[in-house]
Amino acid sequence: MTGSAGERPDALTRASDAAPESAQQVANAPPADVAARAIELEGQNEQLLLRTVELQAMASAAEEASRAKSAFLATMSHELRTPINAVLGYAQLLDIGIAGSVNEGQRVYLARIASCGQHLLGLVNEVLDLAQIEAGGLRVLHADALTGPAILQAVDLVRPQAALKSVRLVDDYAQEDGEPFVGDEDRVKQIVLNLLSNAVKFTAEGGTVTINCSREQGTPPEAGSLSGSGPWTAVHVTDTGVGIVDSEQGRVFEAFHQVDGEMTRQQGGTGLGLAISRRLARMMGGDLTLTSVPDVGSTFTLWLPAAREGRSMSESADARTARSGPDYGSADAPGLSAVGDVLRQSIEVVLVAYTDRLRAAVPLGPEMRRTELEDHAVSFLADLAQSLIILSEAGAEAAELLRDGSAIQRTIAEHHGARRCHQGWDLEALHVDHDVFRTEIERVIRMRLPVDNPGVEAAVIVLQSLINRSEAVSIRAWHRTEALPRSG
Numbered sequence: 303m304t305g306s307a308g309e310r311p312d313a314l315t316r317a318s319d320a321a322p323e324s325a326q327q328v329a330n331a332p333p334a335d336v337a338a339r340a341i342e343l344e345g346q347n348e349q350l351l352l353r354t355v356e357l358q359a360m361a362s363a364a365e366e367a368s369r370a371k372s373a374f375l376a377t378m379s380h381e382l383r384t385p386i387n388a389v390l391g392y393a394q395l396l397d398i399g400i401a402g403s404v405n406e407g408q409r410v411y412l413a414r415i416a417s418c419g420q421h422l423l424g425l426v427n428e429v430l431d432l433a434q435i436e437a438g439g440l441r442v443l444h445a446d447a448l449t450g451p452a453i454l455q456a457v458d459l460v461r462p463q464a465a466l467k468s469v470r471l472v473d474d475y476a477q478e479d480g481e482p483f484v485g486d487e488d489r490v491k492q493i494v495l496n497l498l499s500n501a502v503k504f505t506a507e508g509g510t511v512t513i514n515c516s517r518e519q520g521t522p523p524e525a526g527s528l529s530g531s532g533p534w535t536a537v538h539v540t541d542t543g544v545g546i547v548d549s550e551q552g553r554v555f556e557a558f559h560q561v562d563g564e565m566t567r568q569q570g571g572t573g574l575g576l577a578i579s580r581r582l583a584r585m586m587g588g589d590l591t592l593t594s595v596p597d598v599g600s601t602f603t604l605w606l607p608a609a610r611e612g613r614s615m616s617e618s619a620d621a622r623t624a625r626s627g628p629d630y631g632s633a634d635a636p637g638l639s640a641v642g643d644v645l646r647q648s649i650e651v652v653l654v655a656y657t658d659r660l661r662a663a664v665p666l667g668p669e670m671r672r673t674e675l676e677d678h679a680v681s682f683l684a685d686l687a688q689s690l691i692i693l694s695e696a697g698a699e700a701a702e703l704l705r706d707g708s709a710i711q712r713t714i715a716e717h718h719g720a721r722r723c724h725q726g727w728d729l730e731a732l733h734v735d736h737d738v739f740r741t742e743i744e745r746v747i748r749m750r751l752p753v754d755n756p757g758v759e760a761a762v763i764v765l766q767s768l769i770n771r772s773e774a775v776s777i778r779a780w781h782r783t784e785a786l787p788r789s790g
Contacts, residue, residue, distance in 0.1 A: 382422075382426045383423065383427070384688075384692060386419055386422055386423045386426065387684075387688045388710070390415075390416060390419045390423070391681060392710070393415045393419065394416070394678075395681075395714070396408075396412055397409065397412045397416075398678055398717075400713055400717055431578050432557060432577065435578065435581050435582075435585075442485070442486040442489050442586050443485070443486035443487075443488075444484055444485060444586065444587070445484065446483075446484060447483060447484075447485065447486075447490070448479045448482055448483070448487075449479075449480030449482075449483060449515050449535060449537055451487065452487050452488075452490040452494055453473070453513060453515070454473075456494040456498055457471065459495055460495065460498040463499065463502050463503075464502045464511065467505070468508055469505050469508075469509050469510070470508075470509070470510040470511070471498075471502070471510075472511065472513070474512050474514040480515045481517050481535040482535065482608060483535040483606040483607060483608060484586075484587070484607040485587070485588065485606050485607065486586060488647060489586065490537075490586075490604070490606070493579040493582055493583060493604055494513070494537060494604065496576070496579050497539040497604070498513065499575075500575065500576070501540075501543065501600070501602075502541075504543040504544055504600075505541045505544075505599075509541065509542040510542050511539065511541045511542075512539075513537065513538065513539050513540075514538050515535065515538070516535075516536045517533055517536070517608060518533060518534045518536050519533050519534075521534070522603075522605070524591045525588075525589040525603075527584050527589045528588065528605060533608040534605050534606065535605075535606045535607070535608045536603050536604065536605055537603065537606070538602075538603050539602045539604075540599060540600070540601040541599050542599040543599055543600060544596070544597065545594045545596040545597055545598050545599055545600055546592070546594040546600055547596050551592050551594055554592065555576050555580045555590070555592075556577060557574055557577040583604055583605065583606070586607070587606070587607045588604065588606040589605045590602065590603070590605070591605065637755060637758045637759070638690045638693045639690070640751060640758060641690055641747055641761040641762065642687045642688070642690030642691035642761075643687075643691070644747055644750045644751060645683065645687040645690065645746075645747065645765075646684065646687035646691075648750065649680055651746055652742050652746055653679060655742045655745070656675075656676075656679065657672050659738045660675050660735060661675060663734050663738055664727065664731040664735065666726055670725070677718055677721055678717070678718070681714055682711060682714045682718075682772070683743075685710045685714075686711070686743075686769070689711070689768060690761060690764065693764065711768065712772070712775050715773070715775035715776045715779070716778075716779040718776050719732065719775065719776030719777060719778065719780040720780065720782070720783040722735065723780045723783040723784050724783065729777070729780065732776065732780055736772075736773040736776070739769065743765065743769070744766075747762060747765075748762075
């Protein structure tokens with residue numbers, strides 16, 4: 303430090319001595335040279351300015367192209383998703399016999415329509431997710447949660463796929479609740495579902511896919527986007543599949559990239575699942591990594607910030623669901639879209655509460671099976687959710703796009719009223735039926751969304767009007783059925 307201070311006066315002295323010499327050289331230079339140098343500098347400045355303007359224009363054009371691409375993808379995904387949902391809805395109506403009895407051969411074809419439609423809908427949703435992420439329109443929640451519920455739901459969804467391929471699916475996490483983490487439980491389920499589905503897809507018959515959780519203190523070197531020193535909650539999905547060569551391990555996370563090979567061509571897909579999963583993980587402050595050995599297998603690891611110390615581990619499922627829902631309160635999404643998304647994600651929750659309450663609320667309830675109490679409410683809920691999303695996205699075209707949805711809701715409502723009459727329900731029980739249905743839907747929405755958001759309140763009113771319209775259709779169908787002559 304002393305040496306540096308001592309050197310400073312000498313440096314200043316040398317600089318001050320050199321300045322008059324430099325000025326003297328300029329003063330002594332021929333006027334023609336000075337003028338030429340000035341012209342040269344002026345030309346260079348103009349070139350720099352022109353280049354700066356060009357770069358700014360290129361950057362602006364690139365940003366505009368990116369926005370246009372994201373808008374195009376989002377619009378096209380929406381335009382594709384609407385008719386696909388209509389096809390699936392009408393296929394369900396045919397399958398339940400609305401238009402007449404269906405033989406086994408026709409039922410097989412309807413099942414294929416539903417399977418292909420769900421696959422296509424999944425691809426469209428992946429494209430829409432990617433577009434929303436790139437446009438900055440997708441939000442994730444940062445809240446305390448547990449890995450157990452998300453893993454359990456994902457495993458249950460993949461079990462049929464694994465059974466069909468004779469692949470053994472092993473849940474190997476020590477605690478039923480899993481490990482605590484900070485993030486979005488719904489998005490974690492989406493990522494784990496993608497990892498499990500891929501693992502089963504690329505594992506040969508007789509192979510094994512294992513999922514487990516751990517808590518890691520140190521930051522793994524392969525997870526380059528993690529910041530801080532931990533602790534981290536890790537979800538590992540390991541398979542005994544074909545593996546991935548070193549040169550492809552970094553590229554599997556690129557959008558639309560698929561590993562070359564016969565297995566990939568046989569299985570198909572868009573190449574978006576891993577790209578979306580890694581981006582979602584990083585949006586939650588985590589990462590998604592891969593280790594793999596060709597012909598031995600692969601392990602994908604989802605890294606998430608571990609939950610804060612001292613958090614209660616006895617949290618109820620309802621409370622956890624309430625905190626783990628997407629944070630629509632801070633998102634830019636309209637209230638209609640928010641309510642539609644919550645309703646679509648909560649169909650099973652609504653159905654369970656609806657049938658449980660209905661069993662106790664109407665005289666014939668205790669004698670009926672759950673499927674009889676539901677009476678295709680799942681199709682009705684799915685179409686209600688889609689109707690709200692259409693309203694939020696379509697603007698002036700909403701009425702035209704809602705035509706199919708309204709027809710499906712009306713058809714289900716007519717069938718519901720007639721069926722309740724055949725089941726021996728009186729009109730009062732039918733009113734109770736709709737009241738319970740309406741109450742349970744609103745309860746879930748208010749549990750998952752901020753109650754003081756005007757957009758949400760307006761969306762709830764729209765939703766209630768759709769349910770009220772369907773109730774009126776059901777009541778008319780009940781009266782028509784009641785007026786028919788009784789057989790026998």
